Amino acid sequence: MDPTVLTAGHVNWDVTLRVDRLPEPDGEATIRSQRQSGGGSAANVAAALAGLEIDTGLIGSVGDDDNGLLARRELEDAGVSLSGLQVVEGADTAVKYLLVDDTGEVSILGNDGVNEAVRPSDLDASRIRSVDHVHLTSQRPDTANAIATIASAAGVTVSFDPGRRVGDRDYGETLAAADVLFVTDREATALDGDTDYRSDDQILVITSGDDGAAVRTPDGTYTHPGFDVEATDSAGAGDAFAAGFIASRLEGAGFDRALEYANACGALTASRDGARSAPTASEVDRFLTDRS
Secondary structure, three states: OOOEEEEEOOOEEEEEEEEOOOOOOOOOOOEEEEEEEEEOHHHHHHHHHHHOOOEEEEEEEEEOOHHHHHHHHHHHHHOOEEEEEEEEOOOOOOEEEEEEOOOOOEEEEEOOOOOOOOOHHHOOHHHHHOOOEEEEEOOOHHHHHHHHHHHHHOOOEEEEEOOOOOOOOOOHHHHHHOOEEEEEHHHHHHHOOOOOOOOOOOEEEEEOHHHOEEEEEOOEEEEEOOOOOOOOOOOOHHHHHHHHHHHHHHOOOOHHHHHHHHHHHHHHHHOOOOOOOOOOHHHHHHHHHHHO
């Protein structure tokens, strides 16, 4: 049977503003263009996995407003199962405003909306137990912890990308249950002094932007320098990287191959506009063939 993945976390609607520069305090920037699309780390990873031909479902929440309808339609069109997506009546979908400068650097403004409405009591435990892998992103800590506990008890592997707020929220149970932990080099430095969350066999995947990525395992460290591309928009590149790593590992790839594949996914996404621009499996294969 084909591998199946369930992602859980934020589902947003993104408004991307291309600007000539990221404004400083009391500064001003010129908007070159504007576009809208779905966003949110869990939704981005789900859509990217579907594009890589992985059967994917999503746990998250949106409002019953126009933005929520657009976000749901886009995910359905991508091939993501939305049976675990909660639509909250009378609530606003979270909207993020992404400011992207000419180098691809991103600053984000946003309202929380209703993207953390899913509580532990809302979870379908049988759905979590039925998949091959669960990927968790930033969300309510009690919900993330509950999903990780259910999955681990059923022998389902778990990955976790806690995001920028890892130090501000109590993700202790989730961090301890994660088989794979995705962090940036900055987040890895912050966590190196605290090993309470680490199990002996946990895999740590560290992304370094243009400098590629590394995987720390109990048996050694693997690195890949990344790919030299002209960055257009780095939003969503980390989510595409995670999707590529998960997909290739589920297909049986070793760490070297998984890093190469994940970096290709991230590079292709960074060379395009929008957080929801991850490549398809055939596009990644062509990219790697050309680079070889």
